[in-house]
Amino acid sequence: MSKEPSFSAELLHLLEENSLRSPELLGKLLDREPSEVEQEIARLEKEKVILAYKAIVDDEKAQRRTVKAVIEVKLVPERGGGFDRLARRIARYPEVTSCFLMSGGYDLLVFLEGSTLQEVALFVSEKLATLRGVTSTATHFMLRTYKQQGVLVGDAAETDRLPISP
Amino acid sequence: MEPAPHPRRGKILPFVPDGESWVARHVRDLPRSGIRDFFDLVQTMEGIVSLGIGEPGECTPWNIREQAIFALELGKTGYTSNIGLPRLRRAISRYMERLTGVRYDPEEEILVTVGVSEALDCALRAIVNPGEQILFAEPSYVAYSPGVVLAHGVPVGVPTRFEDTFRLRAEELAEKARPGVKALLLNSPANPTGTMVKEEELEKIAGICRRENWVVLSDEIYAELTYEKPHRSIASLPGMKERTIVFNGLSKAFAMTGFRLGWACGPAPLIAAMVKIHQYSMLCAPILSQEAGVEALEHGAAEVEAMRRIYQKKRNYLWRSLTALGFPCHSPEGAFYLFPSIAPFGLSSKEFALRLLREALVAVVPGTAFGPSGEGHLRCSFSPRMEELEEAVGRLSRWMRKSFPKKSDPAARS
Numbered sequence: 312m313s314k315e316p317s318f319s320a321e322l323l324h325l326l327e328e329n330s331l332r333s334p335e336l337l338g339k340l341l342d343r344e345p346s347e348v349e350q351e352i353a354r355l356e357k358e359k360v361i362l363a364y365k366a367i368v369d370d371e372k373a374q375r376r377t378v379k380a381v382i383e384v385k386l387v388p389e390r391g392g393g394f395d396r397l398a399r400r401i402a403r404y405p406e407v408t409s410c411f412l413m414s415g416g417y418d419l420l421v422f423l424e425g426s427t428l429q430e431v432a433l434f435v436s437e438k439l440a441t442l443r444g445v446t447s448t449a450t451h452f453m454l455r456t457y458k459q460q461g462v463l464v465g466d467a468a469e470t471d472r473l474p475i476s477p
Numbered sequence: 478m479e480p481a482p483h484p485r486r487g488k489i490l491p492f493v494p495d496g497e498s499w500v501a502r503h504v505r506d507l508p509r510s511g512i513r514d515f516f517d518l519v520q521t522m523e524g525i526v527s528l529g530i531g532e533p534g535e536c537t538p539w540n541i542r543e544q545a546i547f548a549l550e551l552g553k554t555g556y557t558s559n560i561g562l563p564r565l566r567r568a569i570s571r572y573m574e575r576l577t578g579v580r581y582d583p584e585e586e587i588l589v590t591v592g593v594s595e596a597l598d599c600a601l602r603a604i605v606n607p608g609e610q611i612l613f614a615e616p617s618y619v620a621y622s623p624g625v626v627l628a629h630g631v632p633v634g635v636p637t638r639f640e641d642t643f644r645l646r647a648e649e650l651a652e653k654a655r656p657g658v659k660a661l662l663l664n665s666p667a668n669p670t671g672t673m674v675k676e677e678e679l680e681k682i683a684g685i686c687r688r689e690n691w692v693v694l695s696d697e698i699y700a701e702l703t704y705e706k707p708h709r710s711i712a713s714l715p716g717m718k719e720r721t722i723v724f725n726g727l728s729k730a731f732a733m734t735g736f737r738l739g740w741a742c743g744p745a746p747l748i749a750a751m752v753k754i755h756q757y758s759m760l761c762a763p764i765l766s767q768e769a770g771v772e773a774l775e776h777g778a779a780e781v782e783a784m785r786r787i788y789q790k791k792r793n794y795l796w797r798s799l800t801a802l803g804f805p806c807h808s809p810e811g812a813f814y815l816f817p818s819i820a821p822f823g824l825s826s827k828e829f830a831l832r833l834l835r836e837a838l839v840a841v842v843p844g845t846a847f848g849p850s851g852e853g854h855l856r857c858s859f860s861p862r863m864e865e866l867e868e869a870v871g872r873l874s875r876w877m878r879k880s881f882p883k884k885s886d887p888a889a890r891s
């Protein structure tokens with residue numbers, strides 16, 4: 312058996328699986344009092360280790376017509392700040408849902424959401440590509456989701472156990 | 478013209494075969510499994526949440542499933558060596574050495590079988606002369622007693638008690654020593670109690686087995702699923718490898734029940750005897766499962782550890798929940814079962830389980846399915862997925878409050 316993970320590591324893991332779990336339930340799972348769990352969650356929230364709680368939605372089932380794209384962006388690094396200033400600026404656009412600094416053939420990977428193809432295309436050509444320091448963009452539209460944030464989309468439940476077995 | 482009636486017509490009864498009378502006595506007298514009765518009833522009902530499962534609630538890790546698919550693509554659809562793929566036996570040898578510290582020779586000391594179930598059957602048939610006794614702690618896994626009977630042996634359950642966390646006591650075992658006892662069948666961690674034999678007790682038990690010249694059949698299928706201390710195999714004690722057959726497999730820790738793959742490790746002469754039975758009755762374990770088994774043993778450790786941690790949390794959750802509802806219950810050190818007492822509620826195991834099923838749509842297994850000393854208990858599995866466990870606990874709590882308002886209300890008790 313390897314080293315046991317810490318209380319907060321286990322707590323984070325359980326909340327990442329399902330953030331609706333109550334302090335009572337989490338306490339039972341982790342063999343702690345609910346008050347200890349509440350305190351630890353409060354600390355993690357205060358220190359912004361936990362950034363937010365959100366729902367993961369199956370867009371098809373929710374009949375959303377949103378258009379999603381990933382954009383590879385190349386940047387000119389700045390003296391002193393590297394890519395940070397420009398990356399943070401790009402991340403601030405509300406259309407941008409995620410933004411990561413990457414190794415390899417480009418610098419930023421930007422996830423975008425819009426209501427139409429044109430809207431996304433326009434955002435890239437007018438806002439993103441025209442920023443000083445952005446040297447090129449390559450846009451890929453997403454066609455279908457099979458798994459997001461660790462959750463399989465549209466698959467039937469994986470197990471089908473007999474209700475009673477020895 | 479009508480033919481004349483046959484003179485003896487009406488006197489001879491038509492021949493109706495009496496199927497029962499053809500069944501061998503020792504099979505006919507075997508009681509139906511207590512689990513089967515309950516299963517048949519549950520099958521007829523809808524909307525059940527079950528704590529009655531004796532297998533992992535989660536599916537097999539994907540890398541293992543994928544390896545089985547790949548083996549099928551490669552056309553691996555034939556028989557294998559009777560004793561199992563050489564690669565798999567080597568992987569088992571390395572795995573068992575890591576797990577128990579004991580090294581088994583892949584050529585002579587390992588037999589790959591269709592689950593621990595088949596391995597156990599082969600071992601019993603290989604060692605038992607008609608009438609010889611096999612000892613085991615009771616409550617016990619459902620197949621032990623019938624398995625011994627089917628091998629023409631005599632099962633001798635050694636009752637263990639709740640007050641004693643269902644531990645097998647060396648002194649009580651020693652009292653059973655008499656001519657005609659052939660072997661001790663050990664199961665640690667145990668189904669249905671989750672109890673593990675303590676280190677000191679294991680040494681004493683080993684001493685008795687050596688003194689009495691018993692074979693040890695050690696069912697270690699839950700060896701990886703321990704929550705306080707690591708498992709200790711009796712075969713690792715001095716002078717014990719020579720007289721112990723260890724059983725293990727992929728069903729529990731690797732969540733591979735449906736693959737039906739297990740193995741026995743033991744002294745070459747005993748394994749050779751088992752091979753004689755296995756080769757004629759089973760030929761070999763399914764090749765796809767063996768291929769997947771290699772992947773599991775070589776690349777499955779991280780997944781097994783992750784699943785173990787999840788079981789540990791679910792154990793904490795179910796134990797705290799049942800205890801809060803007024804069930805006297807030990808927190809099990811291994812396997813994935815709680816075996817709470819229902820003494821405060823004045824019902825038999827079967828009555829309790831039936832009412833819980835009919836009135837709350839929650840399935841558990843009555844303790845008596847595991848032998849008479851299981852009376853007064855239920856087996857509740859904490860292996861179902863978390864959402865199912867929560868649903869079961871919710872239903873159970875509401876039902877308990879309604880059915881036993883005083884006893885299940887913590888506020889009323891304090």
Ligand SMILES: Cc1ncc(COP(=O)(O)O)c(C=O)c1O
Pocket residue numbers: 477531591592593594595618664667668696698726727728734737738739
């Ligand atoms: C103690 C014990 N032994 C053996 C088995 C059977 O295992 P297998 O699936 O390897 O045949 C089980 C399954 O429930 C068990 O609990």
